[in-house]
Amino acid sequence: MKVLITGFDPFGNESINPAFEAIKLLPNKVLNSNIIKLELPTIFNKSIEILEKKIIEIDPDIIICVGQAGGRFKITVERVAINIDDARIKDNAGNQPIDEPIFKNGENAYFSNLPIKSIVENIKKNKIPASISNSAGSFVCNHIMYGLLYLINTKFKNKKGGFIHVPYIPEQVLNKSNMPSMSLENISKSLLIAIKTSITVKKDIKTIEGSII
């Protein structure tokens, strides 16, 4: 099998992006499958174009996009992406779309078809905090997740894909107050667990991971 895993370049006021830093630490092979790593620009539309080209080029079985979730305490495996771009800040090319659909002919939302609850369960078994998230926001992270799932639902129907948000790493919060972080080692370990789980689990489990809000 082939697994494509992507991370964004730094955005906002950050000089690194823990998503791609963690991806760089991954091995190139696991469970007889190749891991292909790709850095995506934090740019609306262009990120999806680059992702689609890479999917066509390497024909992966599984695609996992990863992004930074500054302020979150745990590895959060996203459940769903929504058909909206609503940017709080400019992306890395200066775009700031407000309330625009990502694909006009797309569905309102797409659900990840990764075994998201198995991934959370396996990360937690390794003593790393993880949970399901029901929102990837409305910036480029939701955008790429929606784009990936739109492509899977319309063009690449046998592929599996989804999105994982990771916390800041400690060096990013040295001068921030009350801001959680997670070690790069644990983030990278979690991504490897997510890859292995996505390769091996055919039918997801039903664990209590819902949110009241």
Next chain:
Amino acid sequence: MKVLITGFDPFGNESINPAFEAIKLLPNKVLNSNIIKLELPTIFNKSIEILEKKIIEIDPDIIICVGQAGGRFKITVERVAINIDDARIKDNAGNQPIDEPIFKNGENAYFSNLPIKSIVENIKKNKIPASISNSAGSFVCNHIMYGLLYLINTKFKNKKGGFIHVPYIPEQVLNKSNMPSMSLENISKSLLIAIKTSITVKKDIKTIEGSII
């Protein structure tokens, strides 16, 4: 015009629900429109059934469902509801569905068709903290919002509807640590602003209210 506004009964470990407490303080009439108030049980499916019956009975132009978001700091106007029930705790009838669709023939998600950004803007103009939220969770709040929007999209096509989450009120956090609250007066005032805005605004504004995550 007629506006139906609903709030849930208390759930979890709470003895009151600030949503319905705030609704009780609303006037019965505003801007020449009637406000009809309805308390819904925090119960999967049954809440939607009761809501549908009431909509058929009174034929409102606008339906706003309101729920408690313990832990949130602001009035949060929900953007979207997703087609999933995934309960962290039992509802008030003992049900705890895990990863089940709400309506098998429903879309993956529905967007609120209330003027959500105008509502946020007008609440903030009244010096009350408010923002857009991209997730109503996966418990009964998302369930009723999805149910309402499913009904609007399939049966009641000219109606407007959406969901608003409100924080705890101060008396609920007396013995909780680091838990935000908002005065019942400000919650109720916000709901009245939401009603008035929904009555008067035909086309929503585009303000910067997106979320990075």
Next chain:
Amino acid sequence: MKVLITGFDPFGNESINPAFEAIKLLPNKVLNSNIIKLELPTIFNKSIEILEKKIIEIDPDIIICVGQAGGRFKITVERVAINIDDARIKDNAGNQPIDEPIFKNGENAYFSNLPIKSIVENIKKNKIPASISNSAGSFVCNHIMYGLLYLINTKFKNKKGGFIHVPYIPEQVLNKSNMPSMSLENISKSLLIAIKTSITVKKDIKTIEGSII
């Protein structure tokens, strides 16, 4: 009896200070006692000088200083002030002392001699969140509290005094994320309860209000 209550002027990036705003709403008389209100500048040393002059001028029985604690969720009645100025930001006159004692001949710390636990208890009985705090920080709030208690312990031995921190009010957090607030009405009501409790309670109660950290 006479009660002197003080609040600071706005500091940092804020245009109002909820402490003095709440004080302005207090009555001039309660329980047959006069309430005298004083706004203090958020300035090291000068604030203590002005406070001392006012104490000499009006000879109050009880002195309560009040300050803004942006980020706190509850009314926090301070237990202790420490003999250190360590400013994170400049005060309103541009001073920024680092690790300097407030009074060289002062004790390391002074405890409030207000009935702090009775105050917390009575505020909570009125359904307003309150707790004891073990640190007033190291900026001008701790400075004035230490100065007041130094004066009480060295010159004005029969007087009672202490410090209360209050949260932001809602209008201050409109554009802040995850920042708690409390209505001005509840803050002002809490200060009146603190005054009444300080007038009437001779011996404080022992309630469970300690902090693990």
Next chain:
Amino acid sequence: MKVLITGFDPFGNESINPAFEAIKLLPNKVLNSNIIKLELPTIFNKSIEILEKKIIEIDPDIIICVGQAGGRFKITVERVAINIDDARIKDNAGNQPIDEPIFKNGENAYFSNLPIKSIVENIKKNKIPASISNSAGSFVCNHIMYGLLYLINTKFKNKKGGFIHVPYIPEQVLNKSNMPSMSLENISKSLLIAIKTSITVKKDIKTIEGSII
């Protein structure tokens, strides 16, 4: 030189205490100095008695006590301990003192005489989040810090001592919401930095590390 470093046993609902877990990972020697490790019971008074005996037995130059600060985001080097026991929960022997002085003839508070700002600075230089704290709470952590500094100020005048609070480690927050953690490796590394800094720095630096509240 000799350095004594202590950590508490688990308390509250926890099955481990990250403080002593991190201490166990420390080397026995650094910079030609011996590191002596001691686990203390989370028990009022008894913990001070055991600490005093050990100080008499091994005659260390530097004593650093370490405790768990569940909920804090950073390594926090404590500035001051106050003369009060005010327990929110029972200690490990069932004691729950409320508002009682630790030593009746002690000062109201004692300041750490470790180079606290140098420690914070050096930890941050190693990309680990750290800050000064102005309160060690009112439970057994503040108790042991006060006890240590009381002993240093009254009996062991040439010794240096202080207290460091450490966050939860990841495995403790798997089933907690919005609770920060830090890797055991980073906690242990921070403690080693604190030891080395305490050995080498004779005069502390003045950095901006104060708290507004």
